[in-house]
Amino acid sequence: MTTTQAPARANRYDTYLAVVRKACASPAGRNALRDGLPDDFRNPWPMYRHLRCHGTIPCPPDRDSELPFLLIAALYAAHDAPNPTTTAHAEIRPRPSMPWRNLGWSYRAAVSRGTVTARRAEDDLNSLTQLTLPGLYQALPRVVGQLRSQGASVEWAVLLKDLTRWQRHRADVCTAWARAFYDHDPRSGK
Numbered sequence: 001m002t003t004t005q006a007p008a009r010a011n012r013y014d015t016y017l018a019v020v021r022k023a024c025a026s027p028a029g030r031n032a033l034r035d036g037l038p039d040d041f042r043n044p045w046p047m048y049r050h051l052r053c054h055g056t057i058p059c060p061p062d063r064d065s066e067l068p069f070l071l072i073a074a075l076y077a078a079h080d081a082p083n084p085t086t087t088a089h090a091e092i093r094p095r096p097s098m099p100w101r102n103l104g105w106s107y108r109a110a111v112s113r114g115t116v117t118a119r120r121a122e123d124d125l126n127s128l129t130q131l132t133l134p135g136l137y138q139a140l141p142r143v144v145g146q147l148r149s150q151g152a153s154v155e156w157a158v159l160l161k162d163l164t165r166w167q168r169h170r171a172d173v174c175t176a177w178a179r180a181f182y183d184h185d186p187r188s189g190k
Helices: 006-022 027-034 045-051 063-079 103-112 118-129 133-149 156-182
Strands: none
Touching: 006 045, 006 063, 006 103, 006 156, 027 045, 027 063, 045 063, 045 103, 063 133, 103 118, 103 133, 103 156, 118 133, 118 156, 133 156
8 A cells, every 4th residue: 555545544534524523513413413322323314414415424325334434423423512502613624633542542541631540441441342343333432421521532533443444454453452552652653
């Protein structure tokens, strides 16, 4: 793979998150995305209505392929989207995602803040690595809710990339999470 292909691939997740942010800029859009979680994405039409008018879901149009994209949109809307009724919407250009800021990095941040013990974070992260993809989808709303309540950031584009790679490259994703959790310099071992 050439180096010109890698940024384009990584950029597709950041580009999708820009679509999600635009969809969350209205109360109806934010609510429609957030409401996908309790509905378990059985009826994605309300989410489509708000996502598709701002861009596209960059995957084949089948449930298995688009589920990680819908899940991340719903989690972002539930945890990080600014409230459109109280927030002035200047066009904010978010920084590009940083590939080492994965779930391991998020857990390390929670430990560094003192909001969770290292042992608990390690156990939680290890449990996640043992899950099948459907089990991971089921666990992530709780995990993300805990991390965000503990003040730890979640790098949405990186989490999305990890979810789309889980079926074929789970060992690589788990190794990256472990490295990010155990390495004190988050950029070492990129």
